[in-house]
Amino acid sequence: MAPAGSLPPGIDATVLAAALPHTVWVLAGAGEIEYANRGPGSPGEPWSFLVHPEDLAAVESAARVAGAGPYELECRLKRVDGSFGRHGVRFTPVDARPGWWIATGTDVEERAALRDELAGARRRVTETLSLLETLEAAAPAGFGFVDSDSRLIRVNETLAAMGSVARGEQLGRPVDEVLPGVWPQIAANYHRAWQTETAIVGTVVTAPSQGEAEGPRSWLAGCYPVRVEDRMMGVGLVLVDVTEREQAQAFRSVIMDDMAEGLYTVDGDGKLTSMNRAASEMLGWAEKDLLGLSVHDTVHAVPWNGTPQPESECPLRRIRTAGQSAQTVDETFVRRDGTTFGVACSVAPLETGGGLPGAVVTFRDMTEVRRAELEARHDQKLESLGRLSAGLAHEINTPIQFVGDNTRFLADAYQDMLDLLLVYRECMTPALGELQWSERTERAQRAEAKADVEYLATEIPAAVSQSLEGVERVASLVRAMKSFSYKDSTEQSYADLNEALRTTLTVARNEVKYVADVVLDLGELPDVLCHLGDLNQVFLNLLVNAADALKDKAERGEIRITSRVEGPTAVISFADNGTGIPADIQQSIFEPFFTTKEVGKGTGQGLALARAVLEKHGGSIEVRSVVGEGTEFTLRLPVAGRPETA
Incomplete structure (x- = not known):
């Protein structure tokens, strides 16, 4: 057996150098190559001829700094095919031959490329996270993500504001602790979404508002399953504030839709500001056709004696301008088609905050009592009158349609971005072990193509703007209806x-x-x-x-x-x-x-x-x-x- 530290018989230094997965050069004192186990570089040739011209100054500087001691550097060296590749090189002085060096080089081009690609991937993940957080913050809705243990993993400002604890303490806690006012109303939907892997939407929930004076708020809640490939990751929550819509619908149902008597309001100049369904059906006019017009000139018929009555002598105007309490008077109205009918009107002044007061007028069709002979004709016209639009439905339902369409779009966009984020996280996790970077990149690229990030970045702000506009239009209409006045x-x-x-x-x-x-x-x-x-x-x-x-x-x-x-x-x-x-x-x-x-x-x-x-x-x-x-x-x-x- 060979003594320790010596090579076995039949194996010399040349055989050993040939087996190494690195290039080994022995350099003489002037830097000429005396030996190379592989690759470019012939005996007698300066080793510096192998260095890329752009890296030569840095290599010489490193040698001067190192002096006589060992040192390492990275530079581009010529390969056998004549191309240059980045190498890690270590220089070790030969003690037995002062001025001589042994240099070992390892091709690190692939490692450098992988490092650059990793840096790019991290940058893209950072940009995607920033975009997602910006979209979450800008959206007029509450967004959250709940894992399989019913813990809140992600939440935006809107949803966090509904919580019972500070936002900084919400993540990682059970949702029933964070959102005690909302979660009991949607917990069943969360479990259904998890079990069936289908979206559960359309549930209206109520929750206390931040300000007690505002009263509870209404939210349209949706639960969306979040999958990455074939794995269920959790359930996304989307809550849209529909308080104004719910109030508007309730008010419309009670007053504007279900009230049997006709009702309209006028401003200080006697111009129409609002009208309910029954009034629209009885008069044959849609509200939008009369807004801003003089009600006296439009619907007040010529008295039975045939003498035109100026507006200044109209009983409804006298009651309104005199500031008297509610009174009932008999009047004759004319329908849009020119036919007339008798009504009993109740008139109450309506203060509008300046100038002449407006009025709330309710009326009942008295045709059966006062014009019994026209009963058959009146019945024949009910069908056509019933086909006329009251206008109010479009004023409320169309903005809500905008909000609903945009909310579904935002929910889909949030789902796409969240799926993309989860794919990124999965690609970066150490749990994937030795999975090739190309496979990680391919997964990320497929997810990016599926999410269509560029499209979402362009269209989501427009959808948010339209949603805010729709909500504001509904809120404005509710305020106008509550005060029995309509601002043009x-x-x-x-x-x-x-x-x-x-x-x-x-x-x-x-x-x-x-x-x-x-x-x-x-x-x-x-x-x-x-x-x-x-x-x-x-x-x-x-x-x-x-x-x-x-x-x-x-x-x-x-x-x-x-x-x-x-x-x-x-x-x-x-x-x-x-x-x-x-x-x-x-x-x-x-x-x-x-x-x-x-x-x-x-x-x-x-x-x-x-x-x-x-x-x-x-x-x-x-x-x-x-x-x-x-x-x-x-x-x-x-x-x-x-x-x-x-």
Whole structure:
């Protein structure tokens, strides 16, 4: 046996060097190569010839700093094929030969690339986390993530504000401790979502508000299963504040929808500010058609003696201006179609905060008592009167539709981003062991493509803005209804209708994407003077109607939205290649409550609203349809708008 520290017989230093997975050079005092076990570099050749020219100065500097002692560095060295690769090199002096060195080099190019790729992945994870946190903070909804043990793992500011403990103490705690006012109402939905791996949505819950004076708030809650590949990670919570909607619906049901007597309010000038369903049905006028008009001039009939009565002598005005208490008077009203009917009115002054007081007027149709001979005619007209829109439903339901559509979009977006975040975390976890980086990267890239981060970053702010606008519109309407007064909508303003069309398409994305491809052919449009909120409602109704017309087609349909200018008029069209509309009902589709959809699938108010909005703008809407080929609605709007009615 060879003594310790010596090589066995038959194995010399050359054999040993050849077996090493590194390049070994023996360098003479002047830096010439005396020996190399592999790779480039011939005896007598300066070792510096192997160094990349850009790295040579750094290598020489490192040698000067090291002096006669061993040292290490990284530089690019020439490979056998002539290319340069990054190597880790260690220089060790030879004690027996002063001035001589043994250099060992290891190719670290792959390690350096992996390091750079890891740094890039960490940067992308950081950017994604920042985006997710920004979206969570900006959304007008509460977002949270609950794990399998019912512990709160993630929460945004809105949801945290509903908790019973400070936000810093919420994460990792059981949800029933953090949200004791909400969790008992949605715990069953959480368990169903976990067990069935399906979203459970549509539950309205109530919870105390931060300020006791505000009373409890209402929230629309949804539970969404969160999966990464085939593994259930937890359940996402989404809560949207719908307090104003619930209050508005309750108020509308009790006063504006269910009240048998007609009711309307006027301001100090006798102009209509609100009207309930019963009044609309009895008068034949939709609320939106009378807002801002003189009620006396519109609905007060000429007295029975045939002598016109000036407004100054109207009993309703005298009671209102004299500041008297509620009184009942007999009057005669005229319907929109010109027929008259007797009413018993109760008039009560309504203080509006300055100037002449307004009034709340309730009335009952006295036709059966005072005009018994017209009973049959009155009954015949009830059906047509019942088809007229009260207008109030659109004022409340359309903004809520915006909020609902955007909330579903935000929930889907939150789900996508959360799934992406969890994939990133899974790719970075040490638990994956020796899993190749390329496989980790491939998983992350698949998740990024699925989430479509760029699309979410563009569209979510618009959805948030639209949701806030819808909530504010509902809140404004509730405040107006509670005070029995209606503040006129804001003045017309110039707006980019092409942008409005794009925004509408974003809002209705879930309604359209499963049935049709949407082609936008938008020409150059000047800004149009309009009520943009009303036009957005029209665009949304037409887009959803087009999608509905394509749902029964065997193949995927197409919806084409175009815009152009014709002189002083902006022209917008919505065309689909759906089933078409029979010619005999094409004019009826604009009548209130007329619908060809199944019961419960449509109210028949969308196209009636569209025509009213276009007429209010001084424009028009036309339909061209061929059964089996499709339908096109063409909207024409004056670019300069219609002057506001004084």
